[in-house]
């Protein structure tokens with residue numbers, strides 16, 4: 616088994632955390648004689664932009680096309696507007712490679728990590744499946760009569776039949792495969808076109824999955840339940856905007872951005888999928904060796920699952936749990952005082968003992 620991985624470490628703490636994730640993959644390569652990886656790094660990001668006037672090489676997308684996966688740190692840095700850095704690199708990759716599924720596990724790895732009272736690992740263990748290609752983030756809209764008192768700004772949510780169908784079907788398949796309930800989060804009472812349609816599709820496709828127990832919540836109520844009663848959620852499917860928001864609530868109840876991961880999946884495997892921590896480039900702590908590498912390492916676990924190497928994906932996740940339970944090698948965001956590289960080194964040691 617051999618996998619070609621493109622690395623885009625990016626900006627700020629991106630390169631610091633990606634380095635630790637790569638060390639984990641290299642350790643696995645040592646431990647499993649049948650498994651090899653090759654890595655090709657691309658120096659794209661905001662520094663590249665300041666020098667070349669673009670976020671990636673002109674044929675950057677073509678260069679990425681042949682890889683099995685893309686492993687990205689973070690992009691965005693003061694001095695380059697966020698709508699340029701985000702749209703011209705990250706969103707461009709997601710869109711061109713049709714990575715329409717965003718998989719965000721929200722799991723409490725240790726009770727000490729949640730601000731909620733009396734919760735155990737079992738209480739918070741869900742997979743949020745966020746639509747990643749259209750919806751409210753389609754970029755459609757207009758700005759009319761700019762600067763006039765009559766100014767009107769439109770931001771249109773785009774929900775195609777194909778786009779809505781495929782994400783909801785993916786979620787039903789995942790719920791069936793893992794024998795879990797499926798919850799749809801929408802807002803049909805106020806968004807009378809898009810979310811009424813979403814609810815209809817959710818119900819229609821559900822007829823093909825009579826074995827899957829379903830729930831449907833309005834996004835405001837669901838946000839409340841994330842905090843008061845997260846036990847209700849197992850597999851969750853939702854739109855691009857709602858998914859963005861509820862997964863940050865999810866990060867908040869499970870240990871913060873230093874632990875949150877997200878995979879951008881193109882299930883048909885015609886193009887590469889992309890694995891990245893949810894957090895950004897964290898300019899406030901960049902270069903200080905303080906960044907928590909665990910989110911980026913969890914992304915490696917997701918990548919291994921995607922490659923069909925579930926045994927290793929699980930081993931990485933189990934090691935993360937052990938690390939957190941022991942608290943000795945944690946970064947300052949988790950009230951420890953270890954450096955990024957110390958966490959990474961300790962991680963590799965623990966994994967190698969498995």
Ligand code: NAI
Nearest residue numbers: 689690691692697872873893894895896897900906907948
């Ligand atoms: P951020 O995620 O970079 O930081 C928010 C806060 O969380 C900061 O206080 C930071 O120190 C902390 N934090 C984040 N990751 C951490 C980690 N691994 N360990 C310890 N602490 C961590 O979000 P912010 O400040 O809103 O954005 C900074 C830049 O990153 C912006 O340019 C933004 O556009 C970009 N960004 C990029 C993303 C991506 O590449 N996927 C996602 C979010 C933001």
Ligand code: MG
Nearest residue numbers: 859860863893
């Ligand atoms: Mg977000």
